[in-house]
Amino acid sequence: MTISSNSALVLHNRFKSMTRRFRFSPRRRQYCVLTTAVILLVVVLSVVGYLLSGMHYCFDVLVEWKISKICNQYYTNEVTGYMCPELCAGDTISEFHCPPDRRRTGEYSFNPNRFLARKAQQFVVVKHAVPDASYEKLSWIDSHQHEEHFPTEAEYVGIVRRYIELRYNLQLPFDKLNSLLKLKNKNNHILFRASMRNSWNLIQNNEYLLSRLYEEKEIFPQVIGTCGDLFITELLDTVEFDERRYHFTNHIDLSKWRYHLKVAVLILDYLEDMAQNRFQMCSVLLAGFGISDSRMKYHDLRYISTEVSIDRQLSDGRWCAEDADCSYHDCRSRCNTTSRQCTTGLLNNNLQIVCEKIFRGTATEPGILVTEKSPNRLLRILDRCAQPVSRSDVETGRPWGASKALKKQLYNELTGIYEQLASSLYS
Ligand SMILES: *[C@@H]1O[C@H](CO)[C@@H](O)[C@H](O)[C@H]1NC(C)=O
Numbered sequence: 001m002t003i004s005s006n007s008a009l010v011l012h013n014r015f016k017s018m019t020r021r022f023r024f025s026p027r028r029r030q031y032c033v034l035t036t037a038v039i040l041l042v043v044v045l046s047v048v049g050y051l052l053s054g055m056h057y058c059f060d061v062l063v064e065w066k067i068s069k070i071c072n073q074y075y076t077n078e079v080t081g082y083m084c085p086e087l088c089a090g091d092t093i094s095e096f097h098c099p100p101d102r103r104r105t106g107e108y109s110f111n112p113n114r115f116l117a118r119k120a121q122q123f124v125v126v127k128h129a130v131p132d133a134s135y136e137k138l139s140w141i142d143s144h145q146h147e148e149h150f151p152t153e154a155e156y157v158g159i160v161r162r163y164i165e166l167r168y169n170l171q172l173p174f175d176k177l178n179s180l181l182k183l184k185n186k187n188n189h190i191l192f193r194a195s196m197r198n199s200w201n202l203i204q205n206n207e208y209l210l211s212r213l214y215e216e217k218e219i220f221p222q223v224i225g226t227c228g229d230l231f232i233t234e235l236l237d238t239v240e241f242d243e244r245r246y247h248f249t250n251h252i253d254l255s256k257w258r259y260h261l262k263v264a265v266l267i268l269d270y271l272e273d274m275a276q277n278r279f280q281m282c283s284v285l286l287a288g289f290g291i292s293d294s295r296m297k298y299h300d301l302r303y304i305s306t307e308v309s310i311d312r313q314l315s316d317g318r319w320c321a322e323d324a325d326c327s328y329h330d331c332r333s334r335c336n337t338t339s340r341q342c343t344t345g346l347l348n349n350n351l352q353i354v355c356e357k358i359f360r361g362t363a364t365e366p367g368i369l370v371t372e373k374s375p376n377r378l379l380r381i382l383d384r385c386a387q388p389v390s391r392s393d394v395e396t397g398r399p400w401g402a403s404k405a406l407k408k409q410l411y412n413e414l415t416g417i418y419e420q421l422a423s424s425l426y427s
Pocket residue numbers: 336337338339
């Protein structure tokens with residue numbers, strides 16, 4: 001008893017002397033409290049700011065830094081590309097900056113790897129092919145000599161051909177494959193490996209690959225050149241709409257109404273191109289459409305792929321609790337509630353998505369075809385297209401998709417209204 005109380009006293013005294021040694025002067029303590037408070041405040045503010053800004057922000061300085069980093073790699077022969085000399089000289093391609101902020105219009109879909117630049121008199125888009133989770137390495141390092149091994153050129157061509165076959169279910173003809181690869185510097189060992197590595201990075205980027213493979217179809221932005229894992233494409237003229245259209249009881253000018261109709265017809269034409277090439281668009285926004293040489297194109301190819309590949313992706317057997325778990329953005333599927341797995345492919349289609357999101361919209365954000373000038377017949381077609389029910393309105397094999405017959409009706413209705421407006425203008 002006494003022994004333990006003694007030792008407690010010793011401990012207490014030792015603790016006292018320790019706190020005395022570490023005790024701050026009042027001024028120092030005040031300083032400490034103040035600094036901690038400021039640091040905490042900054043941390044809280046930056047976290048709140050980060051969350052409010054939708055998790056992403058783009059800084060012009062960082063874009064410049066990224067470009068100069070790739071140019072340094074170009075000067076040390078680590079990367080290659082046709083566009084490198086122009087990109088790195090800084091006189092023909094310049095003014096790198098972040099894309100304009102579209103969040104205000106509610107049509108924001110941030111791509112952290114997309115920037116703008118000026119090339120001569122035009123603006124162009126610079127995209128960075130950043131490896132994603134499914135990225136596969138090309139070279140391997142042997143455990144014996146710790147050397148990096150690359151495939152031969154013939155092997156590489158085979159690798160790319162199989163990769164495209166597996167991912168998109170596309171069989172590429174030989175000449176198409178060669179024009180896609182365009183490997184250079186075959187007699188310089190170091191440069192050849194660099195160009196193979198860059199080519200492989202780019203090929204695994206969906207946006208680059210689709211643009212290059214479908215170049216002559218003119219449905220995706222044209223690739224102007226590459227440097228390392230950067231590629232440069234044309235910038236589309238975005239279709240511009242009056243934000244005030246959201247108050248749809250407001251009067252809409254005749255000229256604006258004609259513009260809405262024209263854009264809708266061009267979008268339907270675009271869907272025809274998509275259907276012919278069996279492409280599925282899984283995130284459709286009005287701001288994604290743009291015009292190049294009077295052709296409608298879609299600029300954000302991150303969520304576009306072949307129908308086969310989307311079907312496979314949606315029915316991959318993931319665990320699910322509800323239908324939404326089996327969807328990929330706007331591409332929808334169903335959850336099997338017995339097995340709790342996603343085993344069904346795509347159920348809707350491009351036309352249904354466009355009708356629902358772009359043409360019809362919602363009560364608070366009406367689509368481009370819902371105005372005070374829209375005839376009731378058009379509105380009824382839009383409802384049927386956004387939520388097809390009757391057998392003739394549903395596409396075969398896609399129970400939630402809108403049929404070709406319905407697309408034709410919509411097309412005829414739109415061109416009919418357009419022509420009627422034109423004739424009433426000139427009579
Ligand atoms: C759901 O899964 C069960 C068990 O695998 C299967 O028997 C059933 O046919 C599936 N239902 C649908 C609607 O696919």
